[in-house]
Amino acid sequence: MTMPLRSDGDGKTLMASVYDRLRGDIVDGELRPGARLRFDELKESYGVGLSPLREALTRLAAEKLVILEEHKGFRVAPISRSDLNDLLFMRQEIESLAIRRAIERGDDQWESAVVATIHALGKRDSLTEGGHIDPEWERRHRAFHDSLVAACDSPRLLLYRQQLTDHADRYRKLSHHYSSSGRDHLSEHCALSDAVIARDADLANQLIRKHLLRTVEIILSGEDLQKTGFDD
Amino acid sequence: MTMPLRSDGDGKTLMASVYDRLRGDIVDGELRPGARLRFDELKESYGVGLSPLREALTRLAAEKLVILEEHKGFRVAPISRSDLNDLLFMRQEIESLAIRRAIERGDDQWESAVVATIHALGKRDSLTEGGHIDPEWERRHRAFHDSLVAACDSPRLLLYRQQLTDHADRYRKLSHHYSSSGRDHLSEHCALSDAVIARDADLANQLIRKHLLRTVEIILSGEDLQKTGFDD
DNA sequence: AAGATAGATATTTTCGAAAATCAATAATAA
DNA sequence: TTATTATTGATTTTCGAAAATATCTATCTT
Structure with missing residues (x-):
């Protein structure tokens, strides 16, 4: 038995690793929407060759986090109000569907895990002292x-839920305004978890839809993306 | 103006072209479920180099038509009863959602197109003389x-609908049995188009779910995949 | 004989260079 | 001047070879 205990970094291929890093940088807004992704620059900043970069970008393109224009290269997916609305629509459908199914199939252990995570969430303030x-x-x-x-x-x-969440996280993080909205997350989350634990699928459905809508409303009301952020 | 009129084949990159061909061969069942996809063989049969092949397979892996095991290579996605059931579930949700939305937003021109396509469908028999x-x-x-x-x-x-349809097409084509089921497609399709044109979303919803379920029932009842086809 | 170890082979993964395509500029003609 | 055509440079796309990893077979040990 000579396994090096997987200190991460290896076992994973370069392509998988650079895929994770690229996706993270896009979702975090480090790589700006619409920005061109030149291979020379990417090779420099990520320290890998063409092959893993192209594969990682191809995979991201399949998830629509980047777009590929043939013979013209890759760009970070642009953001737009229409895209955000489409994203909201799909998230409402997919997320409520997933919750409904979880309520149908979840056992006691699942319920306990929900209670545990809402508790952990309540113990922590959403903002740092710096307001982020x-x-x-x-x-x-x-x-x-x-x-x-x-x-x-x-x-x-x-x-699908995971992919949609990635897109939503990007919009939220790009909206600097979002963190200063004074939103009362905890009451929304508590209501949601109560409905789920009570196995009230219809109520949970209604609450998650409102929860997701509220997020988009805050993003759209902000000044920061309003100015030059959106493509439409 | 010196455009060569796009005789196809060009303008498209090699990666896009081999992606289309690979996807077609997988959906058609030419490349069998679970089959290993060795690069030497693929280079031979598709006549392209490593780079476009790897990118095409990476894209197909993102759509779950192939699976990638790191350092072990690509394989055609296996088929299984559990996967087929998951596919059915998602298709029922996504397809009925799309139809509902189309009914909400469709105009007269859309209605006309539905009438035109159901008419064209009715003019053609589903089976050839050879029974295929x-x-x-x-x-x-x-x-x-x-x-x-x-x-x-x-x-x-x-x-999402498109991706799910690709997967469903593959199962249907792999089921040789399917074509000999004597299914009365036309009545199902007519009922569906009638409901859609009558803008009865609930009925259309019910009919499309039944339509998709029926397809899976036929596939699962067949002998051909029963024997050695499924992974479970 | 069963299991582990080491070497050889097959295959994937990655890199660097060549070919193809696009974008921008300069030169030419109407 | 305006539009069109070459020419150059930048960038993507593709190929072929090298490096890394896995798989298989034969050998050795218990």
Whole structure:
């Protein structure tokens, strides 16, 4: 038995690793919407060759986080009001569907996990003293929403949900305005978890739709993306 | 003006072209479920180099038509009863959602197109004299279902629908049994188009779900995949 | 004989260079 | 001047070879 214990970094191919980093940088808004992605620059900044870069970008293009124009190269997917509205629509449908299915199939252990994650979420303030989103809160926030659908057993539904969440996270992080909206996350999340634990699918459905809508409303009301951010 | 009139084959990159061919061969069942995809063989049969092949396979992997095991290579996605059931579930949700939205937004021109495609579909028998699915019928069948959702304006919904349709087509074509089931397609399709044109979303919803379920029932009842086809 | 170890082979993954395509500029003609 | 055509430079796309990893077979040990 001579396994080097997977200190990460290896076992993974370069393509998988650069895919993760690129996706992270796009979702974090580090790579701006619409920005051209030249291979010379990417080779420089990510320290890998053409092959893994092209494959990673091809994969991201399939998820629509980047777009490929043939013979012209890759760009970070632009953002627009119409795209954000489409994203909202799909998220409302997919997320409520996943929650409904989780409520149908979830067992006691699943319920307990929901209780545990909402508790952990409540123990942490969403903003740091500097007024920015707290990374630890963000992790717990994601863990909470993931726990709601953890009992959903459809691989395809969970895959689509994951992809849509990535897109939504990007919009939220690009909206600097979002963190200063004074939104009362906790009451929304508590209502949601209560409905889920009470196995009230219709109420949970209604609450998650409102929750997602509220996020988009805040993003659209902000000044920052209003000016030059959107493509439409 | 010196455009060579796009005789196809060019303008498209090699990667895009080999992607189309690979996807077609997988959906047609030419490349068997679970089959290993070795680069030496693929280079031989498709006549292209490594780079476009890897990119095409990466894209197909993102759509789950092939799977990538790191350092072990690509394989055609296996088929299984559980996957087929998951596919059915998602198709029922996505397809009915798309139809509902099309009914909400479609105009007279959209209605006319539905009438035109159901008419064209009815003029053609689904089976050839040899007892196989007629390719021309298959084109019209797809055109009919596409026309139902043509007025759906959500890019994401249509993208997911397209991907799910590819997967479903593969299962159907792998089921040799399917063509000898003596299914009465036309009455199902007519009922569906009637409901859509009457703008009865609930009825259309019910009919499309039944339509998709029936397809899976036929596939699962067949002997051919029963024996060694499925992974579970 | 069963299991582990090491070497050889097959295959994937990655890099660097060549070919093809696009974009921008300069030169030419109406 | 305006539009069209070459020419140059930048960039993507593709190929072929090298490096890394896995798989198979034979050998050795218990």
